[in-house]
């Protein structure tokens with residue numbers, strides 16, 4: 122029995138963590154958040170993601186990738202979450218997964234090497250406005266190889282060179298510059314991530330021939346998002362504990378009050394469970410375990426619920442300062458809120474758990 | 481990542497499974513069977529069965545062979561816990577001895593204690609009670625006031641223990657007794673191993689809220705115990721107790737998961753029978769519990785991994801306890817919600833016998849109290865794992 126990260130995975134995690142701590146700390150994140158006119162994809166971070174293999178993690182070695190699995194990918198996602206890091210890492214990795222899972226050999230050879238190095242950014246458009254994240258509820262309709270429909274929120278559509286679009290009969294590649302494609306930026310309160318809408322009006326699209334790739338892609342998206350959430354939650358708790366030790370009221374550190382201690386203890390338990398759940402779900406997806414769908418929904422619902430609670434607690438136990446724009450609590454809180462809602466919210470994943478265990 | 485057991489471990493599983501299959505009568509596995517017997521009889525049957533199991537080599541799985549154990553791996557212990565639940569085997573009658581006393585004796589007992597305590601315990605010749613709590617000392621164990629006064633090579637013990645599990649069936653009790661006027665609350669306590677079959681010891685059953693009497697009170701009136709029947713050094717009982725309590729049921733999380741998961745399925749059956757399995761709110765509540773149960777399973781794999789790597793889990797046991805006990809309690813809260821008005825009917829109805837489930841629902845109220853209450857566990861998690869100030 123070995124249910125843990127191995128030495129290489131731990132090293133990978135600390136490489137990402139150290140890079141963010143030294144080269145892309147919260148001041149840098151804040152600059153991206155405040156620069157609302159910018160593309161939200163800082164070049165320094167993107168360069169590191171390409172050079173250090175963060176983007177290559179899931180790309181097979183034959184296409185210049187590292188050929189690793191979701192367990193390794195969730196390591197990176199967690200650190201990016203903990204650093205509330207901006208940029209299109211997740212959507213690009215997911216678009217790569219769509220091509221790896223559903224693409225032809227030619228499509229893979231054409232796209233994967235460039236996605237692995239960061240030469241191309243890409244994104245996925247898997248949900249329609251007001252709809253659910255489910256393969257059966259794809260946002261686009263396909264007719265004669267042309268797609269029509271509207272997807273949102275889509276991460277970083279403005280800088281994506283390729284959009285993976287979900288239609289009722291499978292996944293397609295869409296060139297954002299093609300006629301009939303319109304990409305609109307949407308302002309959103311989680312400034313660490315840029316989102317937009319993708320509208321297709323009879324746009325030409327290139328099918329990914331693999332079947333069942335859409336469902337597999339949604340599960341992978343849920344796992345990486347859950348991992349980001351676990352990272353956000355862990356860091357929110359760490360910062361709240363640090364503040365509780367230092368801030369004094371009534372002549373003692375506020376963290377010595379049991380009302381705060383017990384709430385933080387429960388969060389520690391919850392976050393630890395979320396971390397286990399993400400790790401297990403990533404492994405279940407990698408190994409194709411029969412319980413993988415259940416594991417994914419456990420991980421996403423647990424991580425979503427816990428991150429929203431942990432970041433809410435971060436605000437509460439910082440008191441007034443926690444409610445200011447100047448304080449970092451809102452960066453974590455808003456990222457948690459957004460990530461908890463995408464690729465299936467808590468309620469949707471619980472309903473899937475119910476369907477799998479109750480019928 | 482490797483979630484499999486070794487070949488030896490799987491071989492052990494096969495052997496245990498066939499022994500269990502051959503040695504558990506079908507009737508015993510019927511829900512409610514054990515509750516249908518008078519409690520003394522059920523205790524005796526379980527005691528004898530467990531002895532036979534030990535003689536067959538299926539006890540003390542991960543304990544060294546020199547102490548009468550099987551010398552197995554932590555993985556085998558996890559498999560043992562899982563298979564025992566899966567086979568609906570009778571529950572142990574010597575839990576406090578097996579879980580707490582035996583590993584402490586192995587760690588710090590004298591040669592005689594190792595010889596005289598562990599073997600007889602494995603064969604259920606001696607049922608052990610844990611004599612820690614007193615009317616005035618529960619969470620604050622060091623406030624205990626049971627006293628032992630030296631008389632030659634013996635101690636004369638006076639005082640009272642309470643909520644003592646197995647009080648009416650116990651043969652011996654490992655009791656925390658104040659034997660020296662220590663200079664602080666935590667000093668001067670000794671862990672004495674007292675024979676309960678003597679005139680100075682009286683056990684009275686207490687009726688629990690479930691109606692059962694698994695625990696009771698133990699009164700010491702000039703009870704006698706040899707000064708050598710002390711585990712650890714005289715006056716150093718606090719350290720002994722801390723060591724003893726550190727032997728949490730780490731690897732058995734897999735067994736707990738197996739048991740709770742089966743209970744989840746039983747609750748789902750009740751929901752179906754009552755036509756509530758498609759209600760969105762009930763489904764959300766059940767799914768939340770299921771997710772927590774799955775987390776408990778992952779956590780058990782994490783704990784097993786750490787144990788196999790030889791790491792000391794330390795205060796992480798408090799986190800484990802919070803996860804399993806709070807999840808178990810939540811699950812039975814959901815049962816009550818789903819069963820609705822039927823949940824309180826203490827009488828079987830056609831196709832619907834909720835009594836064994838009600839017993840679990842009651843029991844779930846106790847698990848956040850014994851073994852360190854949830855509040856105490858949260859203090860430990862906050863102070864020792866998170867580093868918040870006292």
Ligand SMILES: Cc1cc2nc3c(=O)[nH]c(=O)nc-3n(C[C@H](O)[C@H](O)[C@H](O)COP(=O)(O)OP(=O)(O)OC[C@H]3O[C@@H](n4cnc5c(N)ncnc54)[C@H](O)[C@@H]3O)c2cc1C
Pocket residue numbers: 576609610611612613617618619620642643644645646695846849850851852853854855856859
């Ligand atoms: C089914 C069952 C079996 C048991 N078996 C045994 C046994 O075999 N042997 C044995 O010795 N004991 C046994 N006990 C007793 C058990 O260990 C105690 O009940 C437990 O330690 C709590 O002590 P208490 O009951 O005195 O509650 P108290 O300590 O008085 O606690 C009352 C309340 O105050 C809270 N509280 C206490 N201290 C703090 C704190 N510092 N911060 C915040 N909240 C606090 C508690 O969580 C609880 O909610 C058993 C109990 C039960 C229910």
